[in-house]
Amino acid sequence: MASYEGLSAQEIEEKKNKQIRKIWLVAGYLAVITAIEFAIAFTSIPKGVKNITFIVLTIVKAFFIVAEFMHLRHEVKMLMYAVVLPMAFVLWLILALLIEADAIFNVLFGG
Amino acid sequence: MATNSIATNSKRGLWGGGAEPLKASYGKLMMWFFLVSDALTFSGFLTAYGMVRYAYPSFDATQPFKFSAEYWPIPEKVFAAAPFITAEAPLVFVGIMTFILILSSVTMVLAVEAGHRGSRVEVEKWMIWTILGGLAFLGCQAWEWIHFIGGTGPESPYLQKGVTYLGASLTQNQYGPPPFADFFFFITGFHGTHVLSGVALNVLIFYNTVMGVYERRGHYEMVEKVGLYWHFVDLVWVFVFTFFYLV
Secondary structure, three states, rough: OOOOOOOHHHHHHHHHHHHHHHHHHHHHHHHHHHHHHHHOOOOOOHHHHHHHHHHHHHHHHHHHHHHOOOOHHOOOOHHHHHHHHHHHHHHHHHHHHHHHHHHHHHHHOOO | OOHHHHHHHOOOOOOHOOOOOOHHHHHEEEEEEEHHHHEEEEEEEHHHHHHHHOOOOOOOOOOOOOOOOOOOOHHHHHHHOOOEOOOOOOOHHHHHHHHHHHHHHHHHHHHHHHHHHHOOOHHHHHHHHHHHHHHHHHHHHHHEEEEEEEHOOOOOOEEEEEEOOEOOOOOOOOOOOOOHHHHHHHHHHEEEHHHHHHHHHHHHHHHHHHOOOOHHHHOOOHHHHHHHHHHHHHHHHHHHHHHHOOO
């Protein structure tokens, strides 16, 4: 994160205030998104649309946590890719298992 | 040989040793790679949950909802209780748990930020809040489990082979098909274990900070490394909240 070496007391204070403001801003985003999710759960929007909204909002929240709280956005690009790209395997896993689930459903409940 | 070593020294670049790969210290890098593997583990759990859920019939929304082993339950009907209130409060309690964990993640970043400035008093203060947040979350989860295992009232018994059943175990439960409770115990339990070990690490960091270990070392990088783990625990909960309670 931020290096404080060679900074004057006033510069440190400014940098600190900037950092802390940003932390609370991100915290605010996370709280607001969770509140929105909670509110959407009790509306009469069709289930499919609801679920897609939940998943999109979850990914937005995950982005804020990983990028800002875990500071990944400010790391070297290569480290970022090393962490994020392996998650592509998960997409394949989801697809494969949902296809599998469809087949199981047909066997058990005769689709 | 002498000329050889001189030649390597003069051309010592990224691969010559002594440099931090990816400009991250060894400990931080290893923490990141551990978290990648842990993320894949949790992805496996949640995807398996999705698969089993998708392989069961979903509830016919035109009927009034009733617990049955024939179809997958609607989560907000299962998790509709909160301590101290008798009225139905769907998802309220788990919403509070989510806020607690997000807040303890915020206090953790604040501790990391204080660590960068080398401010011992502030690191101590924010670590205490983080530990309290973690403990509060664990307490909530304990309540949630007790409630889930104990069951909700005699008016919603689960009938299996002519025998009524209240609450949940690994073999049967009143809410839905047996895998529903199995996944609940497995996924929230595995996450809870992560929170527990996270709290233990946070206590260790707090202890070391109080004892002045990091002050003597000259940096508070340990706070940052454990912070990464703690944020990851929060991150996993965000996904568990969505896929177990909302979807």
